[in-house]
Amino acid sequence: xxxxxxxxxxxxxxxxxxxxxxxxxxxxxxxxxxxxxxxxxxxxxxxxxxxxxxxxxxxxxxxxxxxxxxxxxxxxxxxxxxxxxxxxxxxxxxxxxxxxxxxxxxxxxxxxxxxxxxxxxxxxxxxxxxxxxxxxxxxxxxxxxxxxxxxxxxxxxxxxxxxxxxxxxxxxxxxxxxxxxxxxxxxxxxxxxxxxxxxxxxxxxxxxxxxxxxxxxxxxxxxxxxxxxxxxxxxxxxxxxxxxxxxxxxxxxxxxxxxxxxxxxxxxxxxxxxxxxxxxxxxxxxxxxxxxxxxxxxxxxxxxxxxxxxxxxxxxxxxxxxxxxxxxxxxxxxxxxxxxxxxxxxxxxxxxxxxxxxxxxxxxxxxxxxxxxxxxxxxxxxxxxxxxxxxxxxxx
Amino acid sequence: xxxxxxxxxxxxxxxxxxxxxxxxxxxxxxxxxxxxxxxxxxxxxxxxxxxxxxxxxxxxxxxxxxxxxxxxxxxxxxxxxxxxxxxxxxxxxxxxxxxxxxxxxxxxxxxxxxxxxxxxxxxxxxxxxxxxxxxxxxxxxxxxxxxxxxxxxxxxxxxxxxxxxxxxxxxxxxxxxxxxxxxxxxxxxxxxxxxxxxxxxxxxxxxxxxxxxxxxxxxxxxxxxxxxxxxxxxxxxxxxxxxxxxxxxxxxxxxxxxxxxxxxxxxxxxxxxxxxxxxxxxxxxxxxxxxxxxxxxxxxxxxxxxxxxxxxxxxxxxxxxxxxxxxxxxxxxxxxxxxxxxxxxxxxxxxxxxxxxxxxxxxxxxxxxxxxxxxxxxxxxxxxxxxxxxxxxxxx
Numbered sequence: 137x138x139x140x141x142x143x144x145x146x147x148x149x150x151x152x153x154x155x156x157x158x159x160x161x162x163x164x165x166x167x168x169x170x171x172x173x174x175x176x177x178x179x180x181x182x183x184x185x186x187x188x189x190x191x192x193x194x195x196x197x198x199x200x201x202x203x204x205x206x207x208x209x210x211x212x213x214x215x216x217x218x219x220x221x222x223x224x225x226x227x228x229x230x231x232x233x234x235x236x237x238x239x240x241x242x243x244x245x246x247x248x249x250x251x252x253x254x255x256x257x258x259x260x261x262x263x264x265x266x267x268x269x270x271x272x273x274x275x276x277x278x279x280x281x282x283x284x285x286x287x288x289x290x291x292x293x294x295x296x297x298x299x300x301x302x303x304x305x306x307x308x309x310x311x312x313x314x315x316x317x318x319x320x321x322x323x324x325x326x327x328x329x330x331x332x333x334x335x336x337x338x339x340x341x342x343x344x345x346x347x348x349x350x351x352x353x354x355x356x357x358x359x360x361x362x363x364x365x366x367x368x369x370x371x372x373x374x375x376x377x378x379x380x381x382x383x384x385x386x387x388x389x390x391x392x393x394x395x396x397x398x399x400x401x402x403x404x405x406x407x408x409x410x411x412x413x414x415x416x417x418x419x420x421x422x423x424x425x426x427x428x429x430x431x432x433x434x435x436x437x438x439x440x441x442x443x444x445x446x447x448x449x450x451x452x453x454x455x456x457x458x459x460x461x462x463x464x465x466x467x468x469x470x471x472x473x474x475x476x477x478x479x480x481x482x483x484x485x486x487x488x489x490x491x492x493x494x495x496x497x498x499x500x501x502x503x504x505x506x507x508x509x510x511x512x513x514x515x516x517x518x519x520x521x522x523x524x525x526x527x528x529x530x531x532x
Numbered sequence: 533x534x535x536x537x538x539x540x541x542x543x544x545x546x547x548x549x550x551x552x553x554x555x556x557x558x559x560x561x562x563x564x565x566x567x568x569x570x571x572x573x574x575x576x577x578x579x580x581x582x583x584x585x586x587x588x589x590x591x592x593x594x595x596x597x598x599x600x601x602x603x604x605x606x607x608x609x610x611x612x613x614x615x616x617x618x619x620x621x622x623x624x625x626x627x628x629x630x631x632x633x634x635x636x637x638x639x640x641x642x643x644x645x646x647x648x649x650x651x652x653x654x655x656x657x658x659x660x661x662x663x664x665x666x667x668x669x670x671x672x673x674x675x676x677x678x679x680x681x682x683x684x685x686x687x688x689x690x691x692x693x694x695x696x697x698x699x700x701x702x703x704x705x706x707x708x709x710x711x712x713x714x715x716x717x718x719x720x721x722x723x724x725x726x727x728x729x730x731x732x733x734x735x736x737x738x739x740x741x742x743x744x745x746x747x748x749x750x751x752x753x754x755x756x757x758x759x760x761x762x763x764x765x766x767x768x769x770x771x772x773x774x775x776x777x778x779x780x781x782x783x784x785x786x787x788x789x790x791x792x793x794x795x796x797x798x799x800x801x802x803x804x805x806x807x808x809x810x811x812x813x814x815x816x817x818x819x820x821x822x823x824x825x826x827x828x829x830x831x832x833x834x835x836x837x838x839x840x841x842x843x844x845x846x847x848x849x850x851x852x853x854x855x856x857x858x859x860x861x862x863x864x865x866x867x868x869x870x871x872x873x874x875x876x877x878x879x880x881x882x883x884x885x886x887x888x889x890x891x892x893x894x895x896x897x898x899x900x901x902x903x904x905x906x907x908x909x910x911x912x913x914x915x916x917x918x919x920x921x922x923x924x925x926x927x928x
Contacts, residue, residue, distance in 0.1 A: 166644055167713070167747050188586070188628035232584035235631035242638045242645035248562055249638035249645055265673055265682045272687075275669040275718070277661055286661045291668075298794065301697060317563070322671070351563050398694065 162240070164223070164254045169239035178218035178255050184237065185211050186230055193229040197246065198513045204228075220481070221257030222517025223324050225250050243324050246315040252324065261333070263326040263520045268336035269295030273328050276398070280390040282382060284355030287348075289391060290318050291399065292328050294335055294342035304400045306407035306531040307344045309387065309431075310523075311416025313439070318349045324516045330523050339528040346395055350416055352382035384423045388430060409530050411435030411475070413519045425457035428470055433530050435475040437522040438482060438490065438514055451493055453500035464501040474504035475526050479518035481511060505529070558636070560619070560650045565635035574614035574651050580633065581607050582626055589625040593642065594909045600624075616877070617653030618913025619720050621646050639720050642711040648720065657729070659722040659916045664732035665691030669724050672794070676786040678778060680751030683744075685787060686714050687795065688724050690731055690738035700796045702803035702927040703740045705783065705827075706919075707812025709835065714745045720912045726919050735924040740795055744787055746812055748778035780819045784826060805926050807831030807871070809915045821853035824866055829926050831871040833918040834878060834886065834910055847889055849896035860897040870900035871922050875914035877907060901925070 159173040159181055171183040182194050187210030194202045194214045204212040225245045227234045236242055242249035274291045294305065310327060312320035321327040327345060334340035353359070357378065365371040396403040410431050412420040417439025424431040453461040461467055474497070478490040494506045507525050509518040555569040555577055567579040578590050583606030590598045590610045600608040621641045623630045632638055638645035670687045690701065706723060708716035717723040723741060730736035749755070753774065761767040792799040806827050808816040813835025820827040849857045857863055870893070874886040890902045903921050905914040 166640075168643065184629065186627070186629040190584075190627070230629050230631070231582070231586070231627045233580070233582040233626050233631075234634070235626070235629075236634075236638070236645065238630070238632075238644040240645075241640075242632070244562075244637075247564070248634040249632065249636075265675075267675060270673050273671040275671075275724075277666050279661075279663060328671075 162253045163256075164241050164243075164252055165239055166241055171239050172237065172253050174219075174253065174255055176258075178221065180216045180219055180253055180255065182214045182216075182228075182237065183211050184228060184230075184239075189230050191229075191231060195227045195229050195234065197225040197227075197250075198515060219255045220511060220513070220515075220517065221255050221260070222512060222515055222520070223252050223254050224515060225252050227251060244315075244317045244319055245313075245324070257517070262524055263330050263333075265329050266333055266336070268332055270332050271295050271297065271328055271335075273322055276394075278390060278394040280352075280386050282354060282386040282390050283352050287352075287386065287390070288318060289349060290322055290347040291395070292322075292331060292345035292347075293399070294344070295332065296342060297344075297400070303342075304402045305342055305344045306409070307346060307395065307399075307401050308433075308527070308530060309346050309348065309392075309408070309410040309420075311348065311350050311410070311412030311419055313413045314350075314415030316350075318347045321345075321347045325520055325523065327523060330520060331527060334524065334527055341531045343527075343531060344395075344399055344401060346391070348383075348387055348391055350383055350412075350419060351379060352386045353379065354382045354385070357382070380419055380422055383419055384426065387423060388427055392430070405430055405432045406472070407531060409433030409435070409473075411437060411523075411526060412439065413437040413522070414439035414514065421457065425460040428460060432471055433473045433475075434471060435473070435477075435522070435526045436490075437477050437519045437526075438479065438486065451496050453496060453502060461497075461500060461502050464503070468503050473529055474502065475507070475522075475529065476504060477507040477509065477518070477522040477525070479509040479512040479514065481513040482518070483514065486514060558649045559652075560637050560639075560648055561635055562637055567635050568633065568649050570649065570651055572654075574617065576612045576615060576649055576651065578610045578612075578624075578633065579607050580624060580626075580635075585626050587625075587627060591623045591625050591630065593621040593623075593646075594911060615651045616907060616909070616911075616913065617651050617656070618908060618911055618916070619648050619650050620911060621648050623647060640711075640713045640715055641709075641720070653913070658920055659726050659729075661725050662729055662732070664728055666728050667691050667693065667724055667731075669718055672790075674786060674790040676748075676782050678750060678782040678786050679748050683748075683782065683787070684714060685745060686718055686743040687791070688718075688727060688741035688743075689795070690740070691728065692738060693740075693796070699738075700798045701738055701740045702805070703742060703791065703795075703797050704829075704923070704926060705742050705744065705788075705804070705806040707744065707746050707806070707808030707815055709808075709810035709812055710746075711811075712746075714743045717741075717743045721916055721919065723919060726916060727923060730920070730923055737927045739923075739927060740791075740797060742787070742791055744779075744783055746779055746808075746815060747775060748782045749775065750778045750781070753778070776815055776818055779815055780822065783819060784823055788826070801826055801828045802868070803927060805829030805831070805869075807833060807919075807922060808835065809833040809918070810835035810910065817853065821856040824856060828867055829869040829871075830867060831869070831873075831918070831922045832886075833873050833915045833922075834875065834882065847892050849892060849898060857893075857896060857898050860899070864899050869925055870898065871903070871918075871925065872900060873903040873905065873914070873918040873921070875905040875908040875910065877909040878914070879910065882910060 158175045161173050172180055174180045186192055192204040192212040194204050200216055202214050204214040206212050228237050237251040240251035243252040271292050271294045276289050277286050280287050310321050335342050408431050410420045410424050417436035424434045476494055497504050509521045512518040554571045557569050568576055570576050582588055588600040588608040590600050596612055598610050600610040602608050624633050633647040636647035639648040667688050667690045672685050673682050676683050706717050731738050804827050806816045806820050813832035820830045872890055893900050905917045908914040
């Protein structure tokens with residue numbers, strides 16, 4: 137009986153007591169779930185019932201990775217050391233199968249609905265809802281002639297959008313990372329709250345933010361069988377190139393015209409920015425440099441350059457992006473901002489790649505902003521900080 | 533290296549070939565997942581890699597429940613008989629632990645992010661995106677003095693909302709079921725597409741739809757320890773009563789004033805409706821009958837009455853809802869629509885409960901519409917059909 141199911145759901149939601157040891161349920165939990173939970177030092181505790189399992193592992197995608205311990209009551213538990221603040225993706229590995237934690241809401245990452253836990257950052261309110269005017273986030277659907285499909289995007293409109301009815305606004309296109317989707321910047325990143333707070337303090341101009349779905353195939357495209365083709369193989373690079381190209385066309389030929397037709401935008405390059413994280417950063421550089429008639433503000437968050445963005449060859453400012461950077465003076469007149477960020481604790485290969493890109497731009501006299509997020513890895517706390525630094529520099 | 537992780541994700545997304553046996557990946561899958569998949573007869577196939585697992589079960593919340601079979605390559609597979617069309621929640625049970633299928637997007641149900649598979653209904657397009665003008669779905673956040681928290685809701689605005697700037701619109705408050713949340717009517721139900729299509733064909737008046745989060749505790753409320761208190765126990769009923777009451781107050785004292793202040797509504801009872809499914813139907817009847825100064829259209833989808841709605845006592849139209857129905861003539865003058873629906877294949881206790889409620893209303897001369905969805909159970913296809921029948925009757 138589903139009605140009884142409802143009651144059991146409610147019952148199970150409520151049968152935990154206040155914790156005397158300072159742990160509280162994570163803000164990322166589903167209604168009523170007592171675990172996972174965090175304390176003020178950033179320690180996190182996990183608990184799942186699996187009486188028949190042989191092994192249960194706690195699998196943070198950054199760190200830590202820990203064996204959970206079976207208790208006499210059939211629950212498996214683990215307590216982490218203090219974690220870096222921010223949102224951390226994780227999964228549980230039960231007898232070798234990687235699954236989500238039923239106690240956590242799911243967040244699309246790694247190509248699936250994964251679990252994540254929010255570890256509060258003491259004193260940081262910039263990405264949390266405050267008592268300031270709030271913008272709205274709109275789900276939109278547009279029929280793309282490029283892909284031949286209905287596509288879904290999210291659009292943040294600033295707090296005064298519905299009341300200040302004559303106003304028109306600049307637009308930031310803001311992309312998720314590989315394995316994530318268009319929901320990431322709201323659910324994981326809190327981009328809406330970050331902008332609400334920046335706009336309320338007058339640090340940022342009011343702007344529209346469009347978050348597109350970063351995967352696309354052109355209508356009629358059939359993906360070849362890539363079984364056994366490794367990363368970096370010609371077949372794989374060709375597949376990625378096709379996808380990046382299809383995304384570029386969908387964005388510039390379908391989504392931007394849709395947004396300009398359906399929202400009160402200022403539809404010119406001086407009032408259009410693009411940024412993205414990781415894969416979205418690579419897409420941003422490819423798309424903006426190929427369409428400098430469309431964009432004039434550019435941001436790469438932990439994903440600006442690197443080998444993958446240049447077809448396996450080192451970055452060469454003279455030839456990269458069809459020579460868009462070859463004349464730094466002309467480029468500086470045309471492009472109002474190039475912004476590059478990286479977390480200090482990101483994996484060495486990524487950190488080095490971005491630092492090298494930054495150095496190459498410096499040597500080539502390409503004016504840009506370089507930002508390092510202290511203590512954070514290839515995770516959302518880095519990208520929240522990136523957006524907080526990046527957004528106030530737009531449209532000023 | 534996360535960049536390599538991205539590549540692996542993309543690779544794994546693309547390495548399936550076209551299926552020669554008529555199965556296609558379900559529309560509810562994550563990008564690139566080849567399984568689960570469905571064929572034209574409604575059969576569904578499932579596949580998960582779990583080489584170390586001892587048992588893997590496929591667990592549809594309605595039916596079927598099947599043992600999956602281990603293949604020599606470490607994958608477990610299952611093929612269902614033809615399924616009823618619509619969206620079906622399911623989970624996998626791996627060595628006794630109920631988890632989501634990584635190939636499926638997650639849908640909030642049963643108090644967790646669960647898997648679901650969409651089985652197409654031949655010839656039915658009313659809940660799919662069509663080439664008609666589309667409304668938007670907005671995420672809003674409001675600061676509730678009732679709960680003392682920020683609360684999230686979704687708001688559908690009709691296609692002409694942003695262009696027809698002088699127009700004001702009636703509002704339908706539309707609630708999810710127990711264990712679901714405010715995202716259900718969009719993600720599972722496609723309420724936005726249903727209304728887009730109904731408005732395009734002029735079957736429905738353009739309207740705003742507000743989808744609230746159906747759980748609430750009053751500020752300062754502390755839930756007692758309900759361990760061992762069964763469904764129907766005084767403690768449990770008290771807890772539910774508190775939650776329903778807090779929701780009622782949040783809706784009428786916080787959310788409705790917020791919506792009327794921030795959207796171009798027609799803010800009177802003649803232009804305000806409420807409906808809900810399952811638990812949301814019970815909340816609808818409680819809230820609307822207690823606030824007939826606020827609502828004049830009422831819908832209960834698979835959850836209108838039943839013992840739970842009347843504190844364990846049989847429904848008595850003379851006394852129920854503080855006597856709101858005691859004078860059917862006065863009630864009919866005040867209330868424009870009472871609408872009750874149920875699926876023919878819902879569990880007998882639920883079906884009987886709703887039919888009895890319908891009979892009681894008929895005997896008491898309370899005018900109402902009764903609708904039975906043929907062949908469907910306590911699932912979203914029933915509620916999509918309910919909305920399709922209900923919405924055209926509003927605000928005419």
